[in-house]
Amino acid sequence: MRLKIPTDFRIVRLPCTGKIDIIHILRAFEKGADGLYVVGCMEGDCHFNEGNFQARKRVEQAAGILDKIGVGGERVKMYNLSSGEGPLFAQYSMEMVNKIKELGPSPVKLAKQRMQKKADAA
Template identity: 85%
Template sequence: MRLKCPANFRIVRLPCTGKIDVIHILRAFEKGADGVYVVGCMEGDCHFKSGNFRARKRVEQAAKILDKIGVGGERVKMFNLSSGEGPLFAQYSIEMDKKIKELGPNPVKVALQAKKKAA
């Protein structure tokens, strides 16, 4: 399809989005990610019945925690699409890239970089 999408994100493959846990999302932020988005199958189409619903709940939990610690819950989002929707995948990545750029870099990463510079 040769679709265009941003080159600044890394894909972490999971057997099912139901495998994702809050800690995986938080660790990404701890390691300096500016945003995380989870792409699962269409709701109701999960091969394991409820994997994508579980993922959505965990994404919401992670967002709540990120809000409370001042990193920003809007940096994490869940999308649903089917495996045949490549153009939509590209569109979501562009959407997320735009949103994260508007939000600016991860404040945890900024604080760590500032500390390194000062040292």
């Protein structure tokens, strides 16, 4: 298809979105990610029946936690599409990247950078 997608994100492949856990999402933010989105199969089309529903629950839980600690729950999102929807994948990636650019860097990332600068100066 040779579709254009932003270069600002890294793809982490999973056997099924049901494999994702809250800690994976939190660790990404802890390591400095500004946003994260999970792309699962269409609801009702999961090969393992409910993997994508479980993923959605975990994404929502992670969003709740990120909201509570001031990082912002809107930085995580779950999308669903079928494997044949390449253009939609490209559209979702642009949508998410634009949204994260609008929100700006994550407060955790900024704090890490400040700490690093302080450590370098010392």
